[in-house]
Amino acid sequence: MNEIANQRFQKISEFIQEKIAKNSLPLAKSSNSLLYRWQHTLRVAQYGKQLAEAEGGNPELCVTACLLHDLAKFETRDYGVEHGRIGARMARPLLSQLGYSYTEIENICFSIAVHVDDKADFEHPITIESQIVNDADNIDRFSNYRIVLNLAENSSTYENLIRNAEGRILRFKNYRGQNIMSTASGTLLFNKQIDLQIVLLERLIAEAKITFLPEI
Numbered sequence: 001m002n003e004i005a006n007q008r009f010q011k012i013s014e015f016i017q018e019k020i021a022k023n024s025l026p027l028a029k030s031s032n033s034l035l036y037r038w039q040h041t042l043r044v045a046q047y048g049k050q051l052a053e054a055e056g057g058n059p060e061l062c063v064t065a066c067l068l069h070d071l072a073k074f075e076t077r078d079y080g081v082e083h084g085r086i087g088a089r090m091a092r093p094l095l096s097q098l099g100y101s102y103t104e105i106e107n108i109c110f111s112i113a114v115h116v117d118d119k120a121d122f123e124h125p126i127t128i129e130s131q132i133v134n135d136a137d138n139i140d141r142f143s144n145y146r147i148v149l150n151l152a153e154n155s156s157t158y159e160n161l162i163r164n165a166e167g168r169i170l171r172f173k174n175y176r177g178q179n180i181m182s183t184a185s186g187t188l189l190f191n192k193q194i195d196l197q198i199v200l201l202e203r204l205i206a207e208a209k210i211t212f213l214p215e216i
């Protein structure tokens with residue numbers, strides 16, 4: 001057990017919980033909600049830990065960067081593609097308060113800054129930690145929970161649900177072929193996630209095809 005690291009994670013969690021409590025955005029059951037964002041953050045941190053162990057990254061730096069990667073989104077949804085770079089700026093004072101060294105802070109902030117579009121607003125080489133944060137985030141972008149929420153949100157009728165599922169299968173197959181991940185372990189987890197969802201969506205569509213009165 002790394003007590004110091006775990007205490008830091010706890011403090012980061014409290015820091016984000018305070019932001020959630022202050023924010024007037026609803027904690028509704030939606031993939032746009034802060035509740036969903038926090039749950040996503042926790043899973044990204046778990047994947048970050050797992051990938052750091054498998055790929056030889058620094059587990060503490062990966063978990064910390066994962067916990068903070070969407071920090072800006074806990075303030076407002078309006079930052080769009082800037083939320084990585086803005087989040088990195090927001091994280092700096094907290095990271096020095098937590099006692100991280102200059103090089104650790106640079107690495108964590110770079111990982112946060114580039115997770116959206118691979119661009120930081122300061123000079124830093126790509127690190128295994130930044131690649132892991134990126135991969136961990138991508139894995140959870142296709143979480144089972146997210147697909148259930150998205151399907152529910154965009155499916156006012158059964159026909160819409162099926163149309164939505166058909167569109168998603170095409171997009172998922174496209175992502176699957178693009179090789180967007182940076183690490184080997186991340187690619188494995190990502191492909192597993194996508195493949196399971198393609199199976200589920202195909203089953204959903206297959207069910208729709210037999211949803212009519214049989215004739216014998």
Ligand SMILES: [Fe+2]
Nearest residue numbers: 069070115116
């Ligand atoms: Fe993000």
Ligand SMILES: [Fe+2]
Nearest residue numbers: 040069070137
């Ligand atoms: Fe994210």
